[in-house]
Amino acid sequence: RLMPELPKFDDEDLKSYGDEEEESALSPPAALMSVLATQELLLENILECIPVGEFAVIQPQSDEFCLVLGYLLTWKLTLAFFKAASSQLRVLYSQYLRRTKSLNKLLYHLFRLMPENPVFSGPTSEVPNKDTKTFFTEELHLDVK
16 A cells, blocks of 8 residues: 555655766665565575576475565565656666666566466366466465465
């Protein structure tokens, strides 16, 4: 709920960033970026031996699963923050992510975490039909218990 409200505070200072000759960059909230940087290092250690193109099997309820889930949820917060920002602020934030290579790291991590065959094996109330259900075609409900 809070993330869409945060870019409003950067809107006030936006004029001071446009006057410089070199490309400007503005960090999204420092606390969020600090958590993201820590999680990037942890994921690098978990996924270091898996090349892009192959996928890692992360067991549910494991420490690695919690770290990966935390990393992905942090990116979800970051994207909610971006969505609420004005287009001018998005440019500055994206420059920051480009300089820190956070977006590149996200893509590397996603391509190593994405399953080769994302078939949905969850409970279904319908009679099975010809179409294979995947994680991309079905809505996933994440309830914290």
